[in-house]
Amino acid sequence: MRAVRSLLWLAVVGGYAVLPWLAPSLTYQLTIVLALGLAALAVSLMLQAGLISFGHALFYAAGAYAAAYLGRLTGAHVVITLLLSSLSAALLALIAGLLIVRYRGIFFAMLNLALSMVAYTLLLKLYNVTGGSDGLVVSATGVAGYAMGPTGLADLLFYLALAAAVLAAWFVRVYLRSPAGWALGAIQDREIRVEYLGVSARRVLLVAYVLSGGLAGLGGAIAGIAVGHVAPDSAYWTTSAGFVVMAVLGGGGDVFGAFAGAALYEMLSVFAAQYLSSSWELLLGVIIFVIVRFAPSGLWGFYDGLWRRMAAGER
Amino acid sequence: MSAPLLEARGVDLHFGGVQAAKDVNLQIFPGEFFFIIGQNGAGKSTFLNICTGYLKPQRGEILFQGRPITGLAPRAITRAGIARAFQHPQLFMQRSVRDNLRFAVAAHGTGFWRPWRALDDPHFDAPARRLLQLCDLERVAAQPAAKVAEGFRKLLDVALALALEPTLLLLDEPTSGVSSADKHGIMTTLAQALRKERVTAVFVEHDMEVVRRFADRVGVWANGQILISGPPEAVLDDPHVREFVL
Numbered sequence: 001m002r003a004v005r006s007l008l009w010l011a012v013v014g015g016y017a018v019l020p021w022l023a024p025s026l027t028y029q030l031t032i033v034l035a036l037g038l039a040a041l042a043v044s045l046m047l048q049a050g051l052i053s054f055g056h057a058l059f060y061a062a063g064a065y066a067a068a069y070l071g072r073l074t075g076a077h078v079v080i081t082l083l084l085s086s087l088s089a090a091l092l093a094l095i096a097g098l099l100i101v102r103y104r105g106i107f108f109a110m111l112n113l114a115l116s117m118v119a120y121t122l123l124l125k126l127y128n129v130t131g132g133s134d135g136l137v138v139s140a141t142g143v144a145g146y147a148m149g150p151t152g153l154a155d156l157l158f159y160l161a162l163a164a165a166v167l168a169a170w171f172v173r174v175y176l177r178s179p180a181g182w183a184l185g186a187i188q189d190r191e192i193r194v195e196y197l198g199v200s201a202r203r204v205l206l207v208a209y210v211l212s213g214g215l216a217g218l219g220g221a222i223a224g225i226a227v228g229h230v231a232p233d234s235a236y237w238t239t240s241a242g243f244v245v246m247a248v249l250g251g252g253g254d255v256f257g258a259f260a261g262a263a264l265y266e267m268l269s270v271f272a273a274q275y276l277s278s279s280w281e282l283l284l285g286v287i288i289f290v291i292v293r294f295a296p297s298g299l300w301g302f303y304d305g306l307w308r309r310m311a312a313g314e315r
Numbered sequence: 316m317s318a319p320l321l322e323a324r325g326v327d328l329h330f331g332g333v334q335a336a337k338d339v340n341l342q343i344f345p346g347e348f349f350f351i352i353g354q355n356g357a358g359k360s361t362f363l364n365i366c367t368g369y370l371k372p373q374r375g376e377i378l379f380q381g382r383p384i385t386g387l388a389p390r391a392i393t394r395a396g397i398a399r400a401f402q403h404p405q406l407f408m409q410r411s412v413r414d415n416l417r418f419a420v421a422a423h424g425t426g427f428w429r430p431w432r433a434l435d436d437p438h439f440d441a442p443a444r445r446l447l448q449l450c451d452l453e454r455v456a457a458q459p460a461a462k463v464a465e466g467f468r469k470l471l472d473v474a475l476a477l478a479l480e481p482t483l484l485l486l487d488e489p490t491s492g493v494s495s496a497d498k499h500g501i502m503t504t505l506a507q508a509l510r511k512e513r514v515t516a517v518f519v520e521h522d523m524e525v526v527r528r529f530a531d532r533v534g535v536w537a538n539g540q541i542l543i544s545g546p547p548e549a550v551l552d553d554p555h556v557r558e559f560v561l
Contacts, residue, residue: 174430174431174433175430177435178429178430178431178432178433179417179418179421179422179426179427179428179432179434179439180427183418185407185410186407186410189407189408189409189410190405190406192405193407193475195388196367196389196390196393196399196405197393197418197419197422197475197478197479198390198393198394198422198423198479199422199427200390
């Protein structure tokens with residue numbers, strides 16, 4: 001049964017990889033799903049410790065703005081831009097995390113939100129540096145010295161985003177099975193026992209927070225390059241709330257849940273907007289209600305439950 | 316006589332008008348089982364909380380192996396070699412007994428920060444198996460901590476502390492909430508495990524039968540002070556202790 005599930009995942013990743021060939025017009029949207037999935041994965045990582053962040057758009061925006069600057073400095077080399085943008089967001093998470101990981105519950109959520117709104121205001125007001133409400137152009141023209149046309153670059157970015165998403169999902173999965181990753185759930189359960197086992201809960205959370213910031217930043221950089229532009233809205237609190245919705249829709253039980261949540265969210269925002277005009281959030285609200293009511297562990301939990309029932313049936 | 320492992324010197328702590336510790340002077344020696352007894356509110360658990368860094372005394376100091384540890388964070392005191400078990404076991408309730416122990420082993424040893432080393436790696440699993448055997452927890456190893464009986468939870472709480480290979484273990488009422496039929500069995504398992512691991516232990520205990528059977532020395536607490544301490548026969552049969560404490 002385990003082998004079948006692994007093969008199924010390979011088929012899903014393989015199927016996703018050939019979609020741009022079958023429907024080239026979807027390449028942009030498929031890339032954005034991966035970018036949002038990385039940000040949702042970042043939020044989902046902190047949810048393992050029971051900590052909900054309404055401010056991860058800060059790191060998403062940091063990644064996108066870093067891509068805008070680094071694109072110029074690195075001669076628009078996509079791979080280097082993505083890596084350095086992610087590292088920049090991780091560095092910002094390290095600085096913010098030194099303060100934020102001291103707090104739990106609603107204080108953690110609100111402090112994240114506050115910092116992201118401070119960043120949003122700075123992005124708006126520091127016009128000479130950030131372009132103000134106009135934002136910045138994010139330019140990327142190729143890789144390893146080869147300039148590419150818009151279509152080639154879109155394909156390249158898609159496959160880079162897919163590789164980054166697979167690598168990130170694999171790494172987070174491995175990390176969550178290690179003691180430092182397992183400690184996140186332990187902190188949610190009994191922080192006092194974690195401390196009395198000689199482990200610093202703050203350090204465990206800081207490492208997770210930096211990783212989380214790096215993932216969100218990577219997502220932001222991918223989205224920035226795909227769009228070719230970044231604006232202060234990327235740091236606004238509603239962007240953060242979107243990541244939380246994706247993480248909840250997908251379910252925190254496994255890393256793939258974040259990507260499933262991002263795919264559903266993006267599908268709704270794109271396709272439902274065609275038919276429901278500006279009220280697609282109505283449909284989103286109904287779907288959130290249905291999932292919370294009937295599948296509280298999200299899409300992943302629903303899928304996992306099906307496999308468990310099948311495995312139990314076999315026995 | 317050997318040098319004391321733990322020493323309290325003139326420790327004072329009050330919460331508003333309540334004196335929780337009043338000029339507490341005590342020495343705990345290597346290898347002994349020291350039992351703290353006294354009525355509820357006498358300051359027994361407060362003393363353990365002071366020794367493990369949960370509370371900071373307003374006056375006096377605590378020395379461990381001759382070094383002051385007063386006011387250090389619980390984590391630092393744990394790292395120094397003092398572990399504790401709680402009156403209400405502090406366990407990772409949704410996880411299996413085995414995973415609880417693997418995590419405690421990982422917390423103490425090397426490899427905690429290596430992401431490629433999973434919690435079920437033999438590096439963590441082998442010592443966890445030894446602790447399961449030592450504390451008689453093998454039959455419930457696969458069950459979530461939330462699903463096992465209170466007696467097993469008490470043993471698991473101690474096993475988590477033993478995973479840290481402590482020099483001194485402080486146990487707050489390790490048999491409370493357990494049926495009187497199971498008490499002696501649990502204490503026998505604990506005592507054997509502690510002796511085998513060569514761990515010095517300080518117990519807070521209410522059951523005088525348990526104290527009489529397992530204590531090397533007893534200290535009687537009242538109003539945050541030590542009234543009397545000494546061998547269990549001498550202390551427990553003292554008329555003053557019998558009248559005011561027991």
